[in-house]
Amino acid sequence: MAIDIKNKVIGSRESRLGSVVDFSGDLQKIGEQSACNGCLGNKKRCFSQASSCSSNCALGQLSGINDAAIVHHGPSGCAGTAMGIASSFDLLAEALGRERNHFAYTCTDMTESDTVFGSIDNLKDVIVETYNRYNPKAIFVGASCVSGVIGEDLDSVVEDLADIIPIPVAPVHCEGFKSQIWATGFDAAYHAILKYIVKPPQKKTNKVNIIGFTAGTSWNTRDDIKKLLDILGLEATFLVASATVEELEHASEATATITTCGTLASYFGVGLEQAYGVPFIRSLQPQGILGFEDLARQLGKLVDKEHEIEAYLQKEQAFYLPKYEKIKEQLKGKRAMIAMGPGSGFNHVRVLQEFGMKVEHVSAWHFDKQYDDGRRPESFQYILDNSPNNFTYSVNDLQNYEFMNILNKVRPDVFVSRHPGSTVWAMKLGIPAYCVYDEYNSFGYKGTLRFAQTLLNIIINKSFAENLSKHVRLPYTDWWMTQKADALQIEE
Amino acid sequence: MKILDEPRYVCALGAMQTIQAINRAIPILHASSGCASKLAGSIAGTTGDSGYLNPQTYPCTNIGETEVVFGGEDKLRNVIENSLKVVDGDLFVVLSGCTTEIVGDDIGQIVSEFEDSDKPIVSVSTAGFKGSNIQGHEWVLKAIINQYLTRLPKGEKIKGLVNIWGPVPSFDPYWLGNIRELENLVRELGLIPNSIFGEFRGIENLNKVPLAEFNLLVSPWVGLESVQLLEKKFGTPFLHYPTLPIGAHETSAFLRKVSAFAGLDSSNVEALIEKREKEYYYYVERSVDIFFENRTASRAFSLVSTAANVLAFSKFLVNDLGLMPKTQYITEGVPEEFHKQITEYFNEFSYGITADVTFSTDGYLIHRQIEEDDYSGPPLIIGSIFEKKLARKLDGNFVCISIPIKEKVVLHSSYVGYHGGLKLLEDIYTNVYQSFN
Numbered sequence: 024m025a026i027d028i029k030n031k032v033i034g035s036r037e038s039r040l041g042s043v044v045d046f047s048g049d050l051q052k053i054g055e056q057s058a059c060n061g062c063l064g065n066k067k068r069c070f071s072q073a074s075s076c077s078s079n080c081a082l083g084q085l086s087g088i089n090d091a092a093i094v095h096h097g098p099s100g101c102a103g104t105a106m107g108i109a110s111s112f113d114l115l116a117e118a119l120g121r122e123r124n125h126f127a128y129t130c131t132d133m134t135e136s137d138t139v140f141g142s143i144d145n146l147k148d149v150i151v152e153t154y155n156r157y158n159p160k161a162i163f164v165g166a167s168c169v170s171g172v173i174g175e176d177l178d179s180v181v182e183d184l185a186d187i188i189p190i191p192v193a194p195v196h197c198e199g200f201k202s203q204i205w206a207t208g209f210d211a212a213y214h215a216i217l218k219y220i221v222k223p224p225q226k227k228t229n230k231v232n233i234i235g236f237t238a239g240t241s242w243n244t245r246d247d248i249k250k251l252l253d254i255l256g257l258e259a260t261f262l263v264a265s266a267t268v269e270e271l272e273h274a275s276e277a278t279a280t281i282t283t284c285g286t287l288a289s290y291f292g293v294g295l296e297q298a299y300g301v302p303f304i305r306s307l308q309p310q311g312i313l314g315f316e317d318l319a320r321q322l323g324k325l326v327d328k329e330h331e332i333e334a335y336l337q338k339e340q341a342f343y344l345p346k347y348e349k350i351k352e353q354l355k356g357k358r359a360m361i362a363m364g365p366g367s368g369f370n371h372v373r374v375l376q377e378f379g380m381k382v383e384h385v386s387a388w389h390f391d392k393q394y395d396d397g398r399r400p401e402s403f404q405y406i407l408d409n410s411p412n413n414f415t416y417s418v419n420d421l422q423n424y425e426f427m428n429i430l431n432k433v434r435p436d437v438f439v440s441r442h443p444g445s446t447v448w449a450m451k452l453g454i455p456a457y458c459v460y461d462e463y464n465s466f467g468y469k470g471t472l473r474f475a476q477t478l479l480n481i482i483i484n485k486s487f488a489e490n491l492s493k494h495v496r497l498p499y500t501d502w503w504m505t506q507k508a509d510a511l512q513i514e515e
Numbered sequence: 516m517k518i519l520d521e522p523r524y525v526c527a528l529g530a531m532q533t534i535q536a537i538n539r540a541i542p543i544l545h546a547s548s549g550c551a552s553k554l555a556g557s558i559a560g561t562t563g564d565s566g567y568l569n570p571q572t573y574p575c576t577n578i579g580e581t582e583v584v585f586g587g588e589d590k591l592r593n594v595i596e597n598s599l600k601v602v603d604g605d606l607f608v609v610l611s612g613c614t615t616e617i618v619g620d621d622i623g624q625i626v627s628e629f630e631d632s633d634k635p636i637v638s639v640s641t642a643g644f645k646g647s648n649i650q651g652h653e654w655v656l657k658a659i660i661n662q663y664l665t666r667l668p669k670g671e672k673i674k675g676l677v678n679i680w681g682p683v684p685s686f687d688p689y690w691l692g693n694i695r696e697l698e699n700l701v702r703e704l705g706l707i708p709n710s711i712f713g714e715f716r717g718i719e720n721l722n723k724v725p726l727a728e729f730n731l732l733v734s735p736w737v738g739l740e741s742v743q744l745l746e747k748k749f750g751t752p753f754l755h756y757p758t759l760p761i762g763a764h765e766t767s768a769f770l771r772k773v774s775a776f777a778g779l780d781s782s783n784v785e786a787l788i789e790k791r792e793k794e795y796y797y798y799v800e801r802s803v804d805i806f807f808e809n810r811t812a813s814r815a816f817s818l819v820s821t822a823a824n825v826l827a828f829s830k831f832l833v834n835d836l837g838l839m840p841k842t843q844y845i846t847e848g849v850p851e852e853f854h855k856q857i858t859e860y861f862n863e864f865s866y867g868i869t870a871d872v873t874f875s876t877d878g879y880l881i882h883r884q885i886e887e888d889d890y891s892g893p894p895l896i897i898g899s900i901f902e903k904k905l906a907r908k909l910d911g912n913f914v915c916i917s918i919p920i921k922e923k924v925v926l927h928s929s930y931v932g933y934h935g936g937l938k939l940l941e942d943i944y945t946n947v948y949q950s951f952n
Contacts, residue, residue, distance in 0.1 A: 073577065079552070100643045142517075199548060200579055
């Protein structure tokens with residue numbers, strides 16, 4: 024499979040990768056079915072709840088770039104993203120000591136007549152005005168459902184403006200209705216970066232592109248990342264939150280690309296590799312000790328510093344492992360359910376299994392059987408090969424009614440999730456829950472130790488969840504809670 | 516050119532928050548999959564977008580390419596049918612989004628097929644391109660009145676029962692506390708407050724709406740069409756009080772007006788006001804020094820917020836605290852027809868003081884105008900998180916009260932009433948004392 028960075032649109036994950044939003048079975052079954060063509064994704068929900076969309080993901084990512092601007096071509100609600108991130112990236116930039124001079128996220132505020140006559144001229148004016156107001160280094164023009172349905176041609180707008188605006192103006196094809204998988208929005212954003220921002224390499228640098236959500240903020244993880252990269256003679260470029268357009272331009276010159284989340288970064292990583300030969304390190308992601316060691320060793324191998332890495336790992340192990348073993352004893356056998364995106368999900372299955380915990384069920388928001396290089400995600404393959412038990416597995420598209428049904432039956436000791444608004448629901452059942460909000464929560468030995476201790480604390484002190492559960496009612500009928508969790512998925 | 520820069524409102528579908536605010540009412544979205552989470556995150560966020568439901572539990576048809584091409588009516592029918600089975604609610608409200616309106620789905624028709632179901636179900640057209648979430652709020656209320664309340668069996672009016680309308684759920688970050696405090700004030704007059712929003716009110720209070728003696732609307736413009744509709748349908752008179760009362764001056768005026776409208780004995784209300792004002796000024800008196808003996812407190816101010824907030828906070832700052840108003844900025848895209856009336860409210864301060872009002876949805880231009888204005892010292896800027904950087908740049912004082920609010924967590928606090936005035940004083944001077952004085 025090849026990524027063509029010159030393409031206008033790249034299609035959804037469903038169409039490109041065969042990714043799906045429904046599945047009900049277990050680990051072995053998804054392993055088998057994902058290896059066969061056309062076995063997955065044959066069901067449809069006859070009841071659904073609101074999930075998320077590509078535009079939120081695409082433009083949420085891109086608005087993290089410190090000196091870029093977003094123009095969103097849609098009705099006012101689509102620009103809700105701007106309110107959601109209003110101060111977030113300012114605070115991130117401040118925490119990192121980086122410059123972020125403007126908040127530049129404008130919207131064409133489409134009205135009823137715009138849906139009839141189109142509003143390309145207004146869009147052009149807004150793009151030019153946004154440029155004049157904020158003097159950004161690049162402008163991303165985001166599509167919306169409305170602009171997509173009425174057929175507004177963003178590519179030609181951008182072409183028309185090439186003579187007027189002397190910076191890259193990139194259309195982002197992130198119409199919400201075109202994919203049920205919001206991660207398609209990550210791909211749309213990275214495609215816009217690859218096509219319009221990244222320049223062909225002039226030289227090779229010692230930079231490592233680290234693609235993640237938040238630039239290593241979890242309790243000063245950046246120091247730990249730096250420590251690792253120093254040994255390798257490498258330097259981090261965190262992409263894309265709090266990055267600059269200039270840093271993105273040079274992403275093609277890096278020694279390698281690594282990531283905290285394959286679901287997020289695969290398109291960008293594979294694209295940089297295929298277009299510019301930047302190796303995309305296909306290690307486990309750096310959550311937990313196995314993930315961290317795998318990443319460190321693969322990077323060490325790439326730059327021929329395997330001995331230095333081994334020495335470093337041994338030193339760290341000597342310091343942290345004795346403490347870690349003690350906590351593991353207490354976590355051993357504790358039962359967990361995980362609900363996350365597919366990449367983070369498998370990475371955290373591995374981390375919890377490292378702790379000796381028993382993963383009972385994993386609920387994935389969607390499922391990628393492969394990335395754009397045609398390869399099965401490493402974190403998935405690892406679990407297929409190494410999981411001590413064949414846990415039940417479902418793909419839920421964030422359908423709360425499904426995973427609440429499952430949670431109520433599984434009744435784990437702890438619920439580990441990763442999505443805004445998911446954590447409280449386990450607590451409503453009296454089950455302690457932890458939201459892995461920060462991707463670096465279990466980075467390295469130090470982070471893993473901290474994560475293990477945090478999980479243990481949560482399992483021991485159930486006060487909040489138990490108190491809450493006594494005072495709230497679930498919004499589901501008894502009828503639903505006694506059905507099979509996939510009862511409302513029907514064969515197409 | 517039409518540009519939304521630093522957006523401070525969202526689209527009509529944002530009115531899903533109004534339904535979420537009615538306990539056990541269930542919004543069903545006939546819309547794209549990302550609308551709900553995006554709208555909730557932007558309007559509510561740190562002020563509570565969860566509860567009995569959260570946006571991820573809203574039934575939604577999650578429109579895809581198939582529905583854009585072939586229409587989504589079948590999908591909506593399925594989702595409604597199963598919502599009634601899966602979700603435990605008292606009232607279901609179907610809302611349309613942009614995509615489904617453009618492809619021409621007839622939600623009213625589909626909903627009418629469920630007329631005989633056990634639970635009431637209504638439909639509202641809230642396509643994002645048709646208006647703002649504030650207009651959507653009004654459309655939701657009108658739909659509930661027209662399609663649900665008018666079908667209830669007729670009942671006897673309840674003496675002293677007053678429906679309270681005004682603060683828009685979630686869009687006013689302090690809506691819960693503000694409505695609770697309005698209820699308290701009405702109760703202190705000896706009347707029976709009835710609001711449909713917030714904990715334990717729900718359908719029980721909604722069913723009482725037609726039985727009220729009068730409707731009390733505390734808002735400059737939002738909600739006017741709803742109380743007019745209630746008058747038409749149920750013959751209920753309404754009192755339109757434009758200013759959300761903050762602090763002693765306005766709260767006392769509010770109590771007098773409501774009391775007179777309800778035909779209550781004026782000596783009782785005067786006794787109540789005397790007691791409350793005495794208490795209020797006890798606290799104020801203790802802290803006067805810190806208000807007026809410092810280096811950085813402002814004497815002139817601007818608000819950048821909704822018409823309701825701008826009017827309410829201006830009244831307090833001028834008539835209670837003695838500050839001078841500079842230009843006031845109203846940002847929620849108020850329909851033209853209300854501009855004149857709202858502008859006139861700013862000519863009614865004590866001592867004939869007046870304030871200029873600018874209606875604008877362009878945060879960039881508002882900020883440039885504030886920068887150019889002369890506040891004869893540090894300005895006090897009250898608005899959204901977007902104003903924080905501006906206030907810092909101008910060495911001004913800043914209080915964040917308006918969405919996007921981001922840096923403040925709001926559970927149940929309120930700016931309404933005598934207590935609300937004290938809270939605002941705390942907030943303003945807390946900010947002042949974060950600088951060297």
